[in-house]
Amino acid sequence: KQEVTQIPAALSVPEGENLVLNCSFTDSAIYNLQWFRQDPGKGLTSLLLIQSSQREQTSGRLNASLDKSSGRSTLYIAASQPGDSATYLCAGGPGGGADGLTFGKGTHLIIQP
């Protein structure tokens, strides 16, 4: 059974810093890895999707990497802004349509102005 862990659980940094959020998973047969953000009281917004054959994906100031051999993914946020404050969740897709996505508990990020 896939388990996803995110470290740290919470992070507070001043505006402008570059930061890294970590995600680890137990089953290397992961099909893909998705990163989402969730704002308070709202649903999830997809940020990046990395297929199992890919190593990384980039979108604007965000870069996500996937290392299946070590069971890790990282989300890099460059030049952080107060608007980046949210909870960031990673989720592993098992492929073959089995069991949906397995989510980590998330990293609660606060960017101080």
Added chain:
Amino acid sequence: KAGVTQTPRYLIKTRGQQVTLSCSPISGHRSVSWYQQTPGQGLQFLFEYFSETQRNKGNFPGRFSGRQFSNSRSEMNVSTLELGDSALYLCASSSQYSGANVLTFGAGSRLTVL
């Protein structure tokens, strides 16, 4: 392009009652997945429907059920509500099955069981 619409957004029920939640996916999306989010357990997969067929089901009791209609709209039902069913219920749609594609989530239905 309209997003994923969930109704109702908020509802309060008492123990023993039942509840039905609705999800309208993005036009053209055939897959609808449901997740339960609680502070203690985080996001947990409930089930996924694709072209009116349940593809997968998570580890939830039979009180949790769902269905999908020919227009891809989906409903989930929880019978005999328990206090522990209080949660944010999120649905997500994708063009193909959820395991391989970007999911678009709705804003959720927040259920409080008293």
